[in-house]
Amino acid sequence: MSETLERPAAAPANTAREQAETWLSDFEAALAAGDADKAASMFAATSFWRDLVSFTWNIKTVENPDGVADMLNAVLGGVKPHNFQLSEEPSEDGGIVTAWFIFETEVARGEGLLRLKDGKAWTFLTAMTELKGFEEPMGERRPMGAEHGQDANRQSWLEKREVEAKSLGYETQPYVVIIGGGQGGIGLGARLRQLGIPTIIVEKNDRPGDSWRKRYKSLCLHDPVWYDHLPYIDFPKNWPVFSPKDKIGDWLEMYTRVMELNYWTRTTAKSARYDEAKGEWEVVVDRDGEEVTLRPKELVFATGMSGKPNIPNFPGMDRFKGEQHHSSQHPGPDAYKDKKVVVIGSNNSAHDISAALWEAGADVTMVQRSTTHIVRSDPLMEYGLGDLYSERALKNGITTHKADMIFASIPYRIMHEFQIPIYDKIKEVDKAFYEGLEKAGFQLDWGADNSGLFMKYLRRGSGYYIDVGASQLIIDGKIKLKAGQVSEITETGVKLEDGTELPADLIVYATGYGSMNGWVADLVGQEAADAVGKVWGLGSETTKDPGPWEGEQRNMWKPTQIEHLWFHGGNLHQSRHYSLYLALQLKARMEGIPTPVYGKQETHHLGR
Amino acid sequence: MSETLERPAAAPANTAREQAETWLSDFEAALAAGDADKAASMFAATSFWRDLVSFTWNIKTVENPDGVADMLNAVLGGVKPHNFQLSEEPSEDGGIVTAWFIFETEVARGEGLLRLKDGKAWTFLTAMTELKGFEEPMGERRPMGAEHGQDANRQSWLEKREVEAKSLGYETQPYVVIIGGGQGGIGLGARLRQLGIPTIIVEKNDRPGDSWRKRYKSLCLHDPVWYDHLPYIDFPKNWPVFSPKDKIGDWLEMYTRVMELNYWTRTTAKSARYDEAKGEWEVVVDRDGEEVTLRPKELVFATGMSGKPNIPNFPGMDRFKGEQHHSSQHPGPDAYKDKKVVVIGSNNSAHDISAALWEAGADVTMVQRSTTHIVRSDPLMEYGLGDLYSERALKNGITTHKADMIFASIPYRIMHEFQIPIYDKIKEVDKAFYEGLEKAGFQLDWGADNSGLFMKYLRRGSGYYIDVGASQLIIDGKIKLKAGQVSEITETGVKLEDGTELPADLIVYATGYGSMNGWVADLVGQEAADAVGKVWGLGSETTKDPGPWEGEQRNMWKPTQIEHLWFHGGNLHQSRHYSLYLALQLKARMEGIPTPVYGKQETHHLGR
Secondary structure, three states, X not given: OHHHOOOOOOOXXXXXXXXXXXHHHHHHHHHHOOOHHHHHHOEEEEXXXXXXXXXXXXXXXXXXXXXXXXXXXXXXXXXXXXXXXXXXXXXXXXXXXXXXEEEEOOOEEEEEEEEEEOOEEXXXXXXXXXXXXXXXXXXXXXXXXXXXXXXXOOOOHHHHHHHHHHHEOOOEOOXXXXXXXXXXXXXXXXXXXXOOOOEEEEOOOXXXXXXXXXXXXXXXXXXXXXXXXXXXXXXXXXXXXXXEHHHHHHHHHHHHHHOOOOEEOOEEEEEEEEEOOOOEEEEEEEEOXXXXXEOOOEEEEOOOOOXXXXXXXXXXXXXXXXXXXXXXXXXXXXXXXOOEEEEEOOOHHHHHHHHHHHXXXXXXXXXXXXXXXXXXXXXXXXXXXXXXXXXXXXXXXOOHHHHHHHHHHOOHHHHHHHHHHHHXXXXXXXXXXXXXXXXXXXXXXXXXXXXXXXXXXXXXXXXXXXXXXXXXXXXXXXXXXXXXXXXXXXXXXXXXXXXXXXXXXXXXXXXOEOOOHHHHHHHOOHHHHHHHOOOOOOOOOEOOEOOOOOOOOOOEOOOOOOXXXXXXXXXHHHHHHHHHHHHHHHHHHHOOOOOOOOOXXXXXXXXX | OHHHHOOOOOOOOOHHHHXXXXXXXXXXXXXXXXXXXXXXHOEEEEEEEEEEOOOOOOEEEEEHXXXXXXXXXXXXXXXXXXXXXXXXXXXEEOOEEEEEEEEEOOOEEEEEXXXXXXXXXXXXXXXXXXXXXXXXOOHHHOOOEOOOOOOOOOOOHHHHHHXXXXXXXXXXXXXEEEEOOOHHHHHHHHHHHHOOOOEEEEOOOOOOOHHHHOOOOOOEOOOOHHHOOOOOOOOOOOOOOEOEHHHHHHHHHHHHHHOOOOEEOOEEEEEEEEEOOOOEEEEEEEEOOEEEEEOOOEEEEOOOOOOOEOOOOOOOHXXXXXXXXXXXXXXXXXXXXXXXXXXXXXXXXXXXXXXXHHXXXXXXXXXXXXXXXXXXXXXXXXXXXXOOOOHHHHHOOXXXXXXXXXXXXXXXXHHHHHHHHHHHHHHHHOHHHHHHHHHOOOOEOOOOOOOHHHHHHHHOOOOEEEXXXXXXXXXXOOOEEEEOOEEXXXXXXXXXXXXXXXXXXXXXXXXXXXXXXXXXXXXXOHHHHHHHXXXXXXXXXXXXXXXXXXXXXXXXXXOOOOOOEEXXXXXXXXXXXXXXXXXXXXXXXXXXXXXXXXXXXXXXXXXX
């Protein structure tokens, strides 16, 4: 911030700075005057304003001057935005002026990123950072720990912590219950703790991190470490690029402890019902054999963005004499040496499981039922993430927070345009690799519009494999490959539509996951699940992501059609970044700060 | 580093830079020419060169041109120093030019801090940062985690870790055994792990962190968080300023896990003997009831810089009918409500324990046997540490590493001169507080030369209380105070030389600790303990720190008179910083890099 004051008087006129300062001050003036049309006119004909909770109490992108005007007309009376200031020196590149700024509203402080084209806003990101009067106790505001001076009968930190852990959920009620204690629930739990929101995280496993530990033994994160930090505590500098699953498990366990989360292990949610009269949820859980009823005001599903396993329904599954299970239930390869295994599916899990089985000496055949997008991990890191999340990015001053904000500033509507060249490049540098795969009979795709992996992830959360070695096994024929559709399961194996019979001791159904609202159906009821509708996806009208265009990911981290019911999750990057905005929404509700939601998403798909 | 290239051509001549560059290049030339006298002549008549392992394979300060010449004549042939470069823009203040630099030797890279006065070196710090070819796997060198590509029968991270944990100490032997798994042993263990040195840490308690957890319940760190980071993982921004003991315990436990240390809990070292013929130690430990013999090449005592408890030998202790224990054994106040307690001693532990007992409703009398130095925590942080370790320091660009280096660059010989003004200031701002204490009969001192707390810590490790509230209880008479010497313990209490009888249900002997070589006596034998001599202190010829002047802390983090036997510890700051230099010394020995020690400390005091 001080950079704005330190420009030497003798420096040449900085047109980037002048353009950004002029735009921000004119914009602030228009907002102060309540002139939504004037403010909207400062946006380019094609333009995007993405707001994270600060103007809309929603995660919302509005488009073009019309969209801006509609939003501002709805919210301007309450928001009272002011005090826009550059937070570092703006830059110009290829006619685009890029400017980081901070601002305030009536109730909050925010930060943002503006891109100007010909003096008008092309992209505009506004994001709440903290609620006034409810700033997090960090840095200069950190707690003292020791309370200097002495009070008779004072409790120690440990005593207070033990009393809290013992009484919460029994004598006192949490404000929030989070269902699911994976990285999503844990990261959000840490944010809520920091904001002083009494929270219980409900987790079925024995220990934090078990959701990783219990997966197949060779599993490592497919995203690199710089992308994966949790809030508040970065992975140390010696942390592996691709973290092994048990190591991530240990980290989550220590994080849960150190962040002092109220984390109920061996606990399963049985049912949840919103009591309109009392204005609270009634969540019945089984805590290690004891039935406990929790009464939170807000309920968050953090059960994994992939939702419930899709168990296929092939004819004959019931007569199969070998072992069969969904990939989420796969115990790892150790028991399958010299066994014949058929893996149905060709996405991440199918590849990882096939490779681990091959390593352990199994005879593995992968059944590819539809085209799959493959990217090797190295070029994906280099071209896909390297500018934002890498040692190189850090050296260029791109901290994790800054990278998150840059990422958030690219509107979903045009994000594929930024992605296509990355995959064109990868296609080129890995030409031989892709030819090898095709020669082996693997059916490749590059996403609906050749926009590659990240768009597939955002649109459907499936349809790809980040290659960490399995593809070479397919190229080499070590993992056998068969393309086609399953016609039936026989007593002894898998039969395909072309008549091929694949004998199997084990069949792994790597057939993916459903929508997260499936968990709502189980816990709250089908009616609520249908009201909420499909979770995830953008409405891109590509495979598994039907329209209409939503502008944001469906139902994630923002108000849903069922009040007081929220979804949290995604990859580690998303969990880290969006947990802040979900936490601020919950905190505002707890403190009685008005949170009028602009443009709440409607439900277009049941997501069954 | 790049700053050295980026100076704009048009900038005015920077004399600080010119002086520093000239000095460093002339110095490098003299060293390259093997001209020790020329190099020594570049030091001021009164000057100090402190070397941390890079020139001397020792922690060593030499003084004045004579001392520099002597050292260089001894080491120059082997060290081959070169490539001195400024690492940031030098500054000038009050005629002193301060310059940060980096350099290389034949086997290592180093960093340093130079202060020039009239063109000659006044203080010069050289510190090894890494051994060439054995750089730590961090940042750009971090491990990949996932090994891309597939190998049949590959072990997962967890499997490798489990095999290592199981075999080390049985089928394979550690290179280093660390006795004591408090913060010192843990931090050093992390450094050794990073350097690939097989290490076992031996700890008697059940869990990492128990050495904190088991202390009295109101204990919090007396040093602020910015001063207390462990290597590699900083405390997060929400960590309390003064960490409660159980919270530090949890942090140490998670740290031990996350850094993958081989940490043997419930393990006690029974004996240690160096086998000259085999060139290894034979360390017999009791591991949870099983006797195991470890055969490391190097043995580190990290048993707490305070050494073994000093149990006093007052007449009549055997006939006392109440409860009596050393402060290190004190269980906390809970059992002593409405009991009469006499606390003998007036340093940190005595105050903390007295305050906690008063809070819990005990009737407490403190017996002050000698003058004590008291500083309130707040001004100590503000004036004593604030420039280096605080949010303010961080805002000024003083990272923890930089602060550690600045601290290390102040020669012990003159450090008191920097300390005296701090305590003059504190005396002034807290005038009323000190008057109150004196009025209550408390006998104050400010250290031998009014240099205050930190010098007392370095010289004797005792004689003070960092006030976090107990002093006000003394001022208010809530903790009763009695000055005098104990003449005997009676059946019912404590009798002082002036005839006063203090009835007691509990007597706490807050009588301090001995020298760390007491642990060597127990484990290796008295002969070895005597050969090593007193541990800690500078030879300042002040109370409890007899001369001659040593220049560095006795026996800490550097070669001792018993080869392959080392001491590690100190406060969290020292453990963090000096663990690097001890780790590098051990790594060099493991890799067979020659480590000729210049100026090994002689033993002047038995330390019994």
